[in-house]
Amino acid sequence: MAIAASAHRTLIDTLTERLGAAAVLTEAADLEPALVETRGLYRGQALALVRPKDQDEVAFTMQECARAGVPVVPQGGNTGLVGGGVPQGGIVLSLARLDRIRHLDPVNATITVEAGCILKAVQDAADAAGHLFPLSLASEGSCRIGGNLATNAGGTAVLRYGNTRELTLGLEVVLADGRIWNGLKGLRKDNTGYDLKDLFIGSEGTLGIITAAVLKLFPKPQVRVTAFVGCASPGQALELFNRLREAAGDQLTAFEYIPDFGLEIVLRHRPGAVRPLSGRHASYALIELSSPQRDADLQGRLEAILGQALEDGLVEDATLGASEAQSLALWHLRESLSEVQRLEGGSIKHDIAVPVSRVAEFIETASRACEAAMPGIRVCAFGHFGDGNIHFNLSQPVGMDKGAFLAEWERFNRIVHDIVHAMDGSIAAEHGVGLVKRDELPLYKDPVGLDLMRALKRTLDPHNLLNPGKVLDLGDPAAPAIARPTESP
Known part of the structure; x- marks a missing residue:
């Protein structure tokens, strides 16, 4: 035990000498925010919180931790929901200081950003250049793009633009041995072997530490129209979605489903929330159409589709946002749902x-x-x-x-x-596996697929130092036991 403590002290001293005392924090008050995620399902422990300022300092930290055999848990905005960023000992490596937007190429329609950039900052930089970065989440004001990449985040615009994986062209990654893989290419076509970036996107920091990315940009929407619709059942809502997809094509940006209970608790708990329709309905849909064409008559198109659906008995009631403020109010009903549910x-x-x-x-x-x-x-x-x-x-x-x-x-x-x-589905869609679903995977995932995942993990991280115990249980007796969560907001 004394030997381990001495080795840990040596590691902390080495990191402090290179990164500076302000970047290597060991006091309990400094560590506390990094030990618990948003939902508070788990409480972790760590030797230190390390805050490198660039990819070279990330690589140095990883090299020294590998030499000392100390685990590293990468952390962005710490807004995860499945325990994937909770440390079980070792070092918490914060990417928060890697927050530069390195380059925006308007012709190639790409933006190169560091992993610590807050998602809203990436959106704003794209917007200032007349483009759109479409990834949109409720936590976009605090989550960081590295975490979005590590979890392959989804959000409300996946229908039109795809998951984070579909929005990414290249990555820069620090490997378990401290080497830096430079895959920062803004190419739509590159068939020079395996597409390595897809190994790291969605890997929850278990295969490498993402430090930068080349992301796709899109034409900025010039026209938007939002509707809130009441239906008698989920089946009718699905049929309405199918009609909208066929009639509006890729102008259909979002189709969000809300149950009656969900809307009622938002109205009960969110100050200022107003019932959008005159009566109650079993199922609701929040719909958005958008277009980069200024003269696109999206309101007319949506009114025609919903009018026919009303005549056919598919829709019971509907309202369109008559202004930007009204549209935002409709969206806020949907975005408040996760927050207010804990009050029940x-x-x-x-x-x-x-x-x-x-x-x-x-x-x-x-x-x-x-x-x-x-x-x-x-x-x-x-x-x-x-x-x-x-x-x-x-x-x-x-x-x-x-x-x-x-x-x-x-x-x-x-x-x-x-x-x-x-139903041939997935038990982990956009929040990841982390700790919450790690032990569920063997029950549902193809066993050959699990074997391939373990083989990749052992190849890229042979000593199990990168976010150990998350996603996969490798049977490492040195890994800490994971208790089931006992709390949920």
Whole structure:
């Protein structure tokens, strides 16, 4: 034990000498914000919080940690939801100071940014140049692009623009041995062997530390129109989505699904929220069309589609945002949903994806199964209908003890995830695996696929130093045991 403590002290001294005392923090008050994620499911521990200023300092830190055999947990804005950024010892390596926008190429329609750039800053830089960077998340004012890349973040615009993986052309990555892979190319076509960047996007910091990226830009929308629609069922909402996709094509930017319970708790808890339609409906859709063409008559197109849907009985009621302020108010109803759900007590959350053709069937089947398993449970199934990603969250029955409800986490995972698996879906859509779903993977993922993942991990990180214990359980006896979460906002 004394030898380990001495080695750790030597490592801290070495890092401090190179990076400076202000960049190597060991006091409890400095470490505290890095030990817990947004949802507070786990509390970690760490030797130090290291804050390098550039990729060379990241590489030096990784080299020294590899030499000392000390694990490294990369961390961006620490807005994760599945425990992927919670340290279980070792060093927390913050990318926050790597926040430069290195280059914007308007003709190539790319922007090269460092991993510590806040997502909103990337959006604003693109906007100032007359372009759009379309990744949009509720946490965009605090999450950092490195974390978005590490989790292959989704968001509300995936329907039109794709996940973070589809928005990325090149990466710069520090490997487990401290070498820097320079893949910062803004190429749409490059068939010189394996596409290495896709190994690191979505790997949650377990294969390498992303320090910079070349991202795609798009024409800036000049016209937007937003509608809030009430339907009688998820099936009708899905049919409406299909009509809109066929009629509007890639002008359909977003189609967000909200259940009646979800809207009601937003109206109950968010000050100033106004009911958008005159009555209550079982299912709602928030729809956005956009176009870079100034003369595009999107309002006329959307009114015509919704008018026909009303005549056909597919839609019960609808309203269009008559101004930008009204459109933002409609969007805020959707964006407030995750925040207000915690005010209803304990919540067991699932972030799943199924084929778009089965998303309504999933909501109805899983809702019936959960309601049968616990009378009074309140299903809050919402999310991105257009890409099949549903946040299937379960709020505790009114009056039930929160701890007793959360103790049912495993049972409801089996119910929900078994249904997802039977529909050829995924139990981890856009939030990642982290700690929460690590032990679920062997139950649902193809065993050959898991073997390939383990082989990649052992090849790129043979000593299991990069974010150990996350995504995969390699059976390392030195790795800390992971307790199931006992709290949920």
